[in-house]
Amino acid sequence: MGTPSTSLQLPRSNPEAQGISSEAIINFLTTIHSNKLELHSFMILRHGHVVAEGWWSPYKSTLPHMLFSLSKSFTSTAIGIAVSENLLSLDDAVVSFFPEEAPDVISDHLATLSVRHLLMMGTGHVVDTMGAIRKSEDGNWVKAFLSEPVEKEPGTHFLYNNGATYMLSAIIQKITGITLLEYLKPRIFSPLGIADPTWESCPRGINIGGTGLSITTEDIARFGQFYLQKGTWDKQRILSEEWIHEATSKQITTGDSGDSDWTQGYGYQFWKCRHGAYRADGAFGQFCIVMPEQDAVIAITSGTNNTQGVMNAIWDTLLPAMNSEPIAIEDPSAAARLTEQINLLAINPPQLQVASSYEEMISGKVYKLEDNDQKLDTFSLTFTEKGADIILQDHLLDALVIHCGRGVWVESYARMLYDTQTDNAIMASFTWISENTLQLTLLFIEAPFCITIEVKVEDNTIVLKQQINISDQSDPETIIGRAI
Incomplete structure (x- = not known):
């Protein structure tokens, strides 16, 4: 079993040297794309080495990601x-x-x-x-x-x-x-090289435990490798092998097995998977999948409701391609094609109609909003040559300012997610769907969420419709605003 170095990064290797072909990883990424599964990052470890990794821009390796139940x-x-x-x-x-x-x-x-x-x-x-x-x-x-x-x-x-x-x-x-969090820092986070983890807390200062932890993709991979190594890191025993075995074994039945990775049983806050694997699992596709039989770990962050689809892509494309020995490079171009495919990974902002004559009419106007679930009081937009500024004021008279690029992503910080205790990093852009209908896209790059707001202009009123990417909400909330 490969053991990571003590450097800041896990050791890197080409896939073939660790017994998996570049072509298999290309097939995995192609399957993810063809099935319209929104991944934000992935990292594949084999024998303790990172053999492939990628982030869908504007997500990037240095950013933490909300783990939800992977916590x-x-x-x-x-x-x-x-x-x-x-x-x-x-x-x-x-x-x-x-x-x-x-x-x-x-x-x-x-x-x-x-x-x-x-x-x-x-x-x-x-x-x-x-x-x-x-x-x-x-x-x-x-x-x-x-x-x-x-x-x-x-x-x-x-x-x-x-x-x-x-x-x-x-x-x-x-x-x-x-x-x-304080208990784990010297015992797990620091030894594994997981820097600056954060954890949401309840009103009385107790970390929520079941959710709320944010770390990077490589941190997730380190955690999986630690479990794969049965509780050791840098040749030091941190957690007993007996505990690792017990925590990742089936302790209770979750269904009737079959082809679902949700019915294979549950351990101590770990899900059992098909193919002898187990996983730490968070809502909307946050994964730390440990594959002991293949000596592999797969870390994924994403924003999708089809989490079984993500696991199916792993079982269908990566699992069969894991060989016990290094493999010969049969296609020298495959590595270059994999690198190119990874370099092109991106979530691109919508780009429809660049500008509209309505911009001058509504720029700087403040619209009073009718009562709404978001508890927003007013809405305004100010346009510039390169973008626009959204100002949202809530019922507590707190103003949120979000900068939007004109068909490109622009970064802002604002506390928009109800269950977070710090400002959210947001990449935002806008485009015009038609002459009087604007589309705003807000991508939360430390979370699975993407909010789309449609703004339809009608004389001195606007009609806002907000939709979130991973919501089961069939009809977006409609909010009417009137110029004041």
Whole structure:
């Protein structure tokens, strides 16, 4: 099994030297494109070496990406380390850590709910508790979780429960006096060379655990390689091999198997995959896929609802091409074609009609918006030769300014995503669909999201229609604004 160097980057190699052809990787990228799967980055490791990597511009290697539930596997890792430090046991009752937040009457099922049950998503709840947790008026998410009914016997029923992972984070903070992020920095992040990780927190300062972690694609790959190496890094044991085996083995049934990678079983915050693989998995296509039989790791960030399609592309194109020995370069042009294909990876801004006579009419006007789900109060656009500035004012009178390029991406920073605690990096552009209809595109380059806003101009009114790329919303919200 290949072992990464201790340099800032993982070691690089050509694919053929590690037993996989450049042509197979070309086929993978072609399949992704033909199936209209929006990837933001990919990195393929074989025998500890990066054999191919790419970012769809304007995404880039230095930017962190929101991991969503891929975060869960890091939380699980923290529990594994805490067990090795004799800070807790998997059979400890969850309520034992939080006597002040426990309900006055503790049901039998709640009393038997253990750390192990949290890890395996076998808490006995029948509904994900995170919805109720987030609604707690006092911000005490632990108390809200413990107040939810545990209707089934813990350990007997799988339910993907974000609240369960939050509780694992809360337990780490309770027993150590520091946050999950602070606990992992010297134990995992620093040893693996993962710099500047960030993690969203609840109102009481506990890292959310089940989501909220942001790191780079190469950081994801490092984490996968660490698990592939069964808990060692730079010849040092960080996590026990027994824990790695237990965490990535099937602990609970998730379905009836078959051809779905969602029905192969669940470990301790890791999903089992077909073909002997397992994965850390986040919504909209954030992947850390570990393939022990092939000594390979695949890290992916993306913005797609078709996550099974991404995994199918891996199984169909990359898996069959992984050979046990280095392979001869049969087509010398393949490496050059792969490099060219990677260099051309991009999410391009729409480019329809460059300008419109309506620009002069609406530039600088402020439009009062009707009540809307986004809680936006006013909207205005100011055009320049090279672009436009959007000014959105919300009901709290906070102004968001976003710079848009004319058919090109321009960078801005504004807090537009409801569940983030810092400004979002946004690449924005605009184009005219017709003489009186403008299209604004906002690409969140540290997240899976892309927002498209259609602005139709009608005399002294505008009609805004907003759509998000990975929403199941069939009809975009329509907001009418009137010039003031």
